[in-house]
Amino acid sequence: DAKTTQPPSMDCAEGRAANLPCNHSTISGNEYVYWYRQIHSQGPQYIIHGLKNNETNEMASLIITEDRKSSTLILPHATLRDTAVYYCIVRYNDMRFGAGTRLTVKP
Amino acid sequence: GAVVSQHPSRVICKSGTSVKIECRSLDFQATTMFWYRQFPKQSLMLMATSNEGSKATYEQGVEKDKFLINHASLTLSTLTVTSAHPEDSSFYICSASSGGGNSNQPQHFGDGTRLSIL
Numbered sequence: 001d002a003k004t005t006q007p008p009s010m011d012c013a014e015g016r017a018a019n020l021p022c023n024h025s026t027i028s029g030n031e032y033v034y035w036y037r038q039i040h041s042q043g044p045q046y047i048i049h050g051l052k053n054n055e056t057n058e059m060a061s062l063i064i065t066e067d068r069k070s071s072t073l074i075l076p077h078a079t080l081r082d083t084a085v086y087y088c089i090v091r092y093n094d095m096r097f098g099a100g101t102r103l104t105v106k107p
Numbered sequence: 108g109a110v111v112s113q114h115p116s117r118v119i120c121k122s123g124t125s126v127k128i129e130c131r132s133l134d135f136q137a138t139t140m141f142w143y144r145q146f147p148k149q150s151l152m153l154m155a156t157s158n159e160g161s162k163a164t165y166e167q168g169v170e171k172d173k174f175l176i177n178h179a180s181l182t183l184s185t186l187t188v189t190s191a192h193p194e195d196s197s198f199y200i201c202s203a204s205s206g207g208g209n210s211n212q213p214q215h216f217g218d219g220t221r222l223s224i225l
Contacts, residue, residue: 032211043113043200043216044151051211087150095141095202095214097151 004088009102012082018075020101022088025069026030033064034091035073037084038100044087047073078105109204110134113217121225122193128186128220130201136181137203141214142174145198158182191224198222 012018024033032051036044048055048062050071055062061074075082086107087100109131111133118126130140138159143151155176163176173195176189184203188195198221202214 034213036149036216041198041219041221043111043218044202046109046213046215049211049213094153094156097143099150105137 003090003096004098006086006088006098006101008099009104011104012075012078014105014107015077018073018082018103018105020073020075020086020088020103021070022072023070024088024090027068027090031090033062033068033071034089034095035060035062036087036089037082037083037103038087044097047086052061064072068075080105080107093099109213109215110203111215111217112200113201113220114221116218117221117223119223119225120191124192124224126191126222128188128199128201128222129138130184130186130203130217132182132203132205132215135203137184137205138181140178140184140201140203142176142186143197143200143202145200145219151200153177154186188222191222193224196222196224 032049034049035047038044048060050062064071083105085100085102087097112131114129140157142154145151145168153166154169157176157178161180165171178184198219200219202216204212206213
């Protein structure tokens with residue numbers, strides 16, 4: 001019963017920006033948006049999270065719309081090692097995963 | 108910081124065996140830990156929420172007598188798969204955060220345990 005919708009797959013050219021969208025139209029006022037990624041056969045890796053302001057760290061940027069019903073994760077210069085399944089999660093007190101987006105970075 | 112260690116990384120055992128998986132937060136105290144299961148080509152499925160010093164809360168459809176969870180300290184939670192059968196073969200993953208279940212602090216995940224029951 002994940003509360004987010006993501007495209008099942010995306011491709012991106014190496015060195016270009018990867019923009020991964022997520023819809024969370026039923027988000028509540030106290031719920032944060034989290035992004036994780038999972039490389040094959042590993043545990044998920046935390047990327048970034050935010051409430052309503054845009055956020056940036058060394059890995060990525062998170063853009064949240066003003067109505068908070070959607071967000072976009074931006075990997076500014078994708079590399080082959082960024083190939084993974086990316087999960088957008090809306091969370092208050094637990095962490096439930098949807099199907100995520102399988103991002104493939106191509107040479 | 109925020110490292111979660113999970114052990115063992117891989118287990119292969121016979122049907123009927125009980126298997127214990129450990130999840131440790133190495134550099135922070137975790138009031139709440141989560142246990143997940145992931146089948147091939149599927150997403151992570153939340154199994155239970157483990158709170159230090161109290162009984163775990165299990166998701167619907169997860170047998171609490173089959174999957175025993177103990178969270179005896181702020182840095183260790185264990186999942187025991189009792190009398191494991193081939194259908195229990197899966198990738199088991201734990202997560203923890205320093206802020207507890209209702210915090211906005213991100214969860215950090217272990218590297219998972221691949222359980223194979225023969």
